[in-house]
Amino acid sequence: MKFVDEFRDPERARRLVAAIEGLVADIPTCRERPLSIMEVCGGHTHAIFKFGIEGMLPEEIELVHGPGCPVCVLPMGRVDDCVALAETPGVIFTTFGDAMRVPGSRKSLLQAKAEGADVRMVYSPLDALAIARRHPDREVVFFGLGFETTMPATALTILQAEREGIRNFSVFCNHITIIPTIKAILDSPDMQLDGFLGPGHVSAVIGTRPYRFIPEVYGRPVVIAGFEPLDILHALWRVLVQIREGRPRVENQYHRVVREEGNRAALAAIERVFELREFFEWRGLGSIDHSGVRIRDAYARFDAERRFSIPALKIADPRSCQCGEVLKGVLKPWQCKVFGTACTPETPLGALMVSSEGACAAWYQYGDLDRVMEARA
């Protein structure tokens, strides 16, 4: 496929790995402890596992998987809210497939559907709007999820609904925003990070400037990266060059998609429809100031939080789950007590085992499962 195959060439990958090895030999500090480089975006996490990138890298580099999987970071109570909405008489609840099997404290959306709730998987919020058009007698709620990649889609769909005067469409808004999240990670005392792979598609929307505080205030390199193996290796190489030179800055490896100023139309739509929440509750990371958005007053009639009563209870994670530690990168997925035993993709206990962007699911699918299980037995 165009723009895909060229960036998967094994020969080029091999040479890049050799270049990385050469650089690592030149960075003395990594002989004491490995360099920790975090990929913030769940898409990168998935690609790293899928292409076995960790296995290609020298021991001196450790990849830390960040909290970039939007379904994974939702606290359990939020799934309960979705189930409550889905079970409200007259409601058609629409969601991306990733959220269907995430366990709530009582049940997942998939279980609610099996018990008779009208839950439908959609690929796009536009498909949810189309359902609302077809069923004017029903209330269609869309579960709005994700960082700045999916935020413009939700915003533009709301604007479209307004233009058409559609009255039976609303959004349960759980969109989150990347910059406060990265800041919270940098401020967290148990994180020791040497650099970042910057999210590719979030940056296509917000551009490269918002990351400047990372080198300027925290002295860490950031390289915005694409999603193919060569992109990721190339970006890692550039992070290492910055570390060796001791000159942290924001670089953009993903030129073919990311422009410095981002995407104006997408940013304008976000700005028009959403405003920052004072705080947002994350799974594993606790409450982070200004890390979520809500729908502005001007679009209140498209806001499911105002149109329905939502329980919004705080529910603690089951005790055996260590999703929080894995999300923060403190534990590797396979180090969770229940990984592969009580928690598998068929019977997930945490969202990280469900979403294609979740570290546990990716590890389960592509990691060296036999070795982990043997070591445990």
Place this chain on the structure above:
Amino acid sequence: MCLGIPGRVVAITDAERRLGLVEIAGTRREVSLACVVEPDRAPETCVGAWVLVHVGFALARIGEEEARATLAVLEELGEVQEELAAMRASGS
């Protein structure tokens, strides 16, 4: 969710709503072009462009030139590396 797929705009289906058909790996789907139509230009100017599609929206145009430039850089990086390796190996 965050993984976009590259596709090519093949036709405009609804200029007013800025919808177009995008061919993604052999299948066609209607996608919103609202984020990639340049201001004050007709949606038709997108036809033929490569775009990155996310949840039904084209989020960015993919620059062919930039793609080629990145590949060229990678190529060079590889070459330099081989030379360095040759340098190190020579005489040892």
